Amino acid sequence: MKIIKTKKKPLDLILLLFTWLAIAATVAVLVMVVGYVLMNGVGYIRPSLFAWNFTTENQSLMPAIMGTLMIVGLALIVAVPLGVGSAIYLVEYARRGSIFVKIVRTMTETLAGIPSIVYGLFGFIFFGVFLGWGLSLLSGALTVTIMILPLIMRATEESLKSVPDSFREGSFGLGAGRLRTVGRIVLPAAMPGILGGVILAIGRIVGETAAIIFTLGNVARMPNNLFDTGRTLSAHMYALANEGTHPGEAHATAAVLLVVVILVNALASFVTKFIRGRA
Amino acid sequence: MGKRPLSFYKELFAKILFGIAASAAVFAVGLICVFLFSQGLPAMAEMGIWQFLTGTEWRPTWNPPLYGILPMIVGSLYVTAGAILFGVPIGIFAAVFMAEMCPKGVYRFLKPAINLLAGIPSVVFGYFGMVILVPFVRENFGGTGNSILTASILLGMMILPTVITISESAMRAVPRHIYEGAVALGASRERAVFFTILPAAKSGVMAAVVLGVGRAIGETMAVRMVAGNQAILRAPNEFLMGVRTMTSNVVLELGYAYGDHRAALIATGVVLFVFVMIINVLFSLLKKKEGAR
Amino acid sequence: MKKSLKWILTAAVVCVAALPLAACGGDDAPTTTTAATNPPTSTNTPPVTTATAQETTADTPAVTGQIAVIAREEGSGTRGAFVEIVDVTIEGNDNTTQEAVVAPGTSIMMTTVAENPSAIGYASTGVALNDARVRVIDIDGVSPTVENMLNGTYPIQRPFIIGYNVEDGLSPLAQDFVDFIFSAQGQEVVANRGYVPTSQNAPDFAGGGLTGTIVVNGSSSVYSLMQHLSEAYREINPDVTIDVHGAGTGHGISAARDGLADIAMSSRDLRESELEFMSSLSIAIDGIAVIVNPDNDIENLSLAAVRNIFLGEVDTWENAR
Numbered sequence: 001m002k003i004i005k006t007k008k009k010p011l012d013l014i015l016l017l018f019t020w021l022a023i024a025a026t027v028a029v030l031v032m033v034v035g036y037v038l039m040n041g042v043g044y045i046r047p048s049l050f051a052w053n054f055t056t057e058n059q060s061l062m063p064a065i066m067g068t069l070m071i072v073g074l075a076l077i078v079a080v081p082l083g084v085g086s087a088i089y090l091v092e093y094a095r096r097g098s099i100f101v102k103i104v105r106t107m108t109e110t111l112a113g114i115p116s117i118v119y120g121l122f123g124f125i126f127f128g129v130f131l132g133w134g135l136s137l138l139s140g141a142l143t144v145t146i147m148i149l150p151l152i153m154r155a156t157e158e159s160l161k162s163v164p165d166s167f168r169e170g171s172f173g174l175g176a177g178r179l180r181t182v183g184r185i186v187l188p189a190a191m192p193g194i195l196g197g198v199i200l201a202i203g204r205i206v207g208e209t210a211a212i213i214f215t216l217g218n219v220a221r222m223p224n225n226l227f228d229t230g231r232t233l234s235a236h237m238y239a240l241a242n243e244g245t246h247p248g249e250a251h252a253t254a255a256v257l258l259v260v261v262i263l264v265n266a267l268a269s270f271v272t273k274f275i276r277g278r279a
Numbered sequence: 280m281g282k283r284p285l286s287f288y289k290e291l292f293a294k295i296l297f298g299i300a301a302s303a304a305v306f307a308v309g310l311i312c313v314f315l316f317s318q319g320l321p322a323m324a325e326m327g328i329w330q331f332l333t334g335t336e337w338r339p340t341w342n343p344p345l346y347g348i349l350p351m352i353v354g355s356l357y358v359t360a361g362a363i364l365f366g367v368p369i370g371i372f373a374a375v376f377m378a379e380m381c382p383k384g385v386y387r388f389l390k391p392a393i394n395l396l397a398g399i400p401s402v403v404f405g406y407f408g409m410v411i412l413v414p415f416v417r418e419n420f421g422g423t424g425n426s427i428l429t430a431s432i433l434l435g436m437m438i439l440p441t442v443i444t445i446s447e448s449a450m451r452a453v454p455r456h457i458y459e460g461a462v463a464l465g466a467s468r469e470r471a472v473f474f475t476i477l478p479a480a481k482s483g484v485m486a487a488v489v490l491g492v493g494r495a496i497g498e499t500m501a502v503r504m505v506a507g508n509q510a511i512l513r514a515p516n517e518f519l520m521g522v523r524t525m526t527s528n529v530v531l532e533l534g535y536a537y538g539d540h541r542a543a544l545i546a547t548g549v550v551l552f553v554f555v556m557i558i559n560v561l562f563s564l565l566k567k568k569e570g571a572r
Numbered sequence: 573m574k575k576s577l578k579w580i581l582t583a584a585v586v587c588v589a590a591l592p593l594a595a596c597g598g599d600d601a602p603t604t605t606t607a608a609t610n611p612p613t614s615t616n617t618p619p620v621t622t623a624t625a626q627e628t629t630a631d632t633p634a635v636t637g638q639i640a641v642i643a644r645e646e647g648s649g650t651r652g653a654f655v656e657i658v659d660v661t662i663e664g665n666d667n668t669t670q671e672a673v674v675a676p677g678t679s680i681m682m683t684t685v686a687e688n689p690s691a692i693g694y695a696s697t698g699v700a701l702n703d704a705r706v707r708v709i710d711i712d713g714v715s716p717t718v719e720n721m722l723n724g725t726y727p728i729q730r731p732f733i734i735g736y737n738v739e740d741g742l743s744p745l746a747q748d749f750v751d752f753i754f755s756a757q758g759q760e761v762v763a764n765r766g767y768v769p770t771s772q773n774a775p776d777f778a779g780g781g782l783t784g785t786i787v788v789n790g791s792s793s794v795y796s797l798m799q800h801l802s803e804a805y806r807e808i809n810p811d812v813t814i815d816v817h818g819a820g821t822g823h824g825i826s827a828a829r830d831g832l833a834d835i836a837m838s839s840r841d842l843r844e845s846e847l848e849f850m851s852s853l854s855i856a857i858d859g860i861a862v863i864v865n866p867d868n869d870i871e872n873l874s875l876a877a878v879r880n881i882f883l884g885e886v887d888t889w890e891n892a893r
Binding site: 154159210238 | 286289290293294296297298299300301302303304305307308310311314315318368369370371372373375376377380381389390391392393394395396397398399400401402403404406407410411436439443444445448449451452467468469470473483486489490492493496497498499500526529530533545548551552555556558559563
């Protein structure tokens with residue numbers, strides 16, 4: 001600390017200033033968007049908006065909320081094991097720099113770059129038409145599964161890499177096999193990072209519209225089974241924003257959507273802390 | 280053979296399982312390629328690939344229809360470049376702050392805040408942009424407000440959390456001794472961070488930028504609300520005029536289109552997809568070059 | 573060191589908190605960079621009279637300068653009908669000025685016009701007349717009331733169409749629903765929603781008692797009305813499920829052709845190529861209102877003036893008057 005106190009050169013100050021400006025701008029963006037949405041939306045939130053059934057008189061959010069939960073749940077059930085398993089293979093098992101690793105990494109980056117509207121087109125063509133699942137929960141969930149796979153893989157990979165090799169060496173030294181080392185030592189240490197990726201993924205699903213409306217559809221009712229259609233909160237908001245007959249409900253939906261995102265984040269950081277506390 | 284312990288098979292089984300998981304991404308890309316190209320390419324060939332790619336008129340309801348997507352290609356490039364211009368510098372500086380300069384107490388609030396920013400749905404961003412940013416740009420810079428500039432600012436905001444989160448974790452993954460070494464040699468904290476840690480985290484930061492480009496070029500719902508959506512070929516100095524991106528083109532008209540029009544929109548999706556592939560290849564080449572140095 | 577950090581931090585937090593309060597100028601870092609890289613000419617020319625429009629709504633001078641034309645997207649039923657009736661065409665092709673801002677969706681149209689003092693756009697009368705954020709103007713001195721649409725003096729009106737695949741025909745259940753739409757009860761729903769019913773003296777609905785699912789897909793303009801119709805029908809037939817998708821006219825028609833939907837909705841007349849495999853029934857008439865910003869004092873435009881504005885041949889409000 002004392003070294004830093006002695007002298008600051010202009011370059012240091014400029015860099016510091018830019019850093020401050022950047023973080024201030026980031027927070028400003030958040031405060032503006034969240035503030036705007038909440039200020040405009042909260043006034044329109046009524047208990048009847050959460051009625052079980054959707055009618056045109058009462059544009060209930062409940063079917064959309066349930067639809068969102070189902071899509072998120074289904075997508076995570078498939079994507080988390082795949083993504084985490086894949087990252088474990090790349091970091092812990094594969095020879096670093098092998099051709100397979102390179103291919104997987106390139107493909108993951110490709111997936112990450114594919115725009116959601118292209119996912120929507122693909123899901124519509126493949127799951128909907130080719131497999132004949134139509135507009136359904138399963139089409140929607142599998143489409144977003146592919147979409148969030150790279151997010152989870154990336155996050156898991158980065159956090160597995162950040163676990164010091166000494167952890168692994170220690171575990172091997174004590175006679176543990178690779179599987180045990182990964183499961184008991186590396187994975188718990190990497191958990192906060194993995195959860196970060198899962199949060200990003202949930203955020204992306206909750207916020208997704210383009211890929212959803214062409215695969216899940218956009219019908220305001222509770223899906224009864226995997227092959228049933230429905231809508232998510234974002235799709236609900238998209239419908240409200242396009243029709244133009246319920247601007248108040250659109251505001252309210254935006255606010256609820258944000259509250260959901262805030263809750264998800266809060267839950268995730270709680271879980272992260274809980275794990276850290278136990279480790 | 281028979282003498283191998285159970286744990287050996289367990290390990291083998293796990294390795295194969297993880298390997299299968301790892302090939303899922305490859306499999307997914309393969310499927311997407313096959314199904315998109317089989318639907319989009321024949322349509323493109325029928326229209327004439329060159330005409331489709333370099334045509335400057337998009338008049339799907341004309342008789343005969345004109346399907347030229349050059350304005351949309353250029354439009355996508357403009358708003359993506361604009362988003363990078365706004366989002367990446369701010370994002371990287373903010374990531375430096377998060378990784379190296381943030382007091383613990385503040386970090387506790389900032390980290391969830393940035394995760395929250397990542398979770399804000401693009402429809403919400405779009406609505407915000409339409410009501411706040413569009414009038415702001417119109418009143419301060421002129422034009423209708425539905426412009427390349429507006430879309431760039433909005434997209435810049437939207438890619439911030441992607442850039443920050445990935446760059447930050449890349450910087451955190453840099454071994455501490457690099458930083459400590461620099462400080463021990465008399466470098467100030469800022470210098471140590473910007474000239475040792477940041478370069479060491481280059482590949483991760485680059486990945487953050489790739490993801491940011493991906494999000495910007497692929498953003499649909501927000502862009503279509505603020506960009507004006509005019510299918511006109513713009514010059515770079517017309518940044519106060521509106522453009523239509525490839526994504527908006529698809530989402531604007533897919534609901535109505537059928538027959539040739541619909542095929543042309545799927546073909547637009549294919550072109551977008553090819554662009555993403557080209558960007559990815561460019562970046563991985565770039566990364567390889569830097570790695571070799 | 574620790575202390576100075578804390579001070580800078582507090583200052584930053586205060587700044588950040590103050591930013592959003594300072595009107596809409598909060599997005600400070602990105603915009604200042606643009607201002608710096610901007611040629612001074614573009615920053616020095618304020619856009620028409622819009623700069624002060626929001627603060628002084630009471631006594632604004634008449635809106636002058638460049639007209640901001642707002643259109644709907646190509647393929648939209650509303651755009652198709654508007655272009656056809658107002659004749660925004662050259663040699664039969666839609667020639668809406670390419671400079672027009674494209675608002676994808678009714679609500680985005682309303683918000684865009686509401687936010688821009690020099691804007692002109694169009695939307696379904698059912699929506700436009702009930703939204704105080706925009707002003708509906710008269711065409712050739714006629715306002716778009718139900719009366720004026722029925723007697724045909726308001727020129728810009730279009731039918732809401734439902735259709736089904738003629739080869740497959742309608743299932744008994746879907747037929748029952750269509751009967752309901754054209755019954756007294758169904759047409760009452762149409763009138764209550766602000767649209768003009770197509771069949772006067774419709775018979776009372778006599779069907780019902782069926783079960784099953786009906787899939788309806790198509791125009792997003794008809795979507796809301798169809799939702800109300802399906803609810804009214806389900807009050808009589810609670811065991812019937814009706815899935816109403818609003819994926820767009822073209823989407824609905826191809827869904828009905830491919831057997832993925834029982835009934836398609838269209839907000840324009842069906843084309844000849846579509847009539848080869850589709851039936852066409854008009855369930856309601858909807859007017860299209862020409863809308864401007866409330867700050868704009870214009871009350872009336874001729875149909876020809878509207879045409880010229882949307883063709884891009886007249887581009888300032890002075891010339892439009």
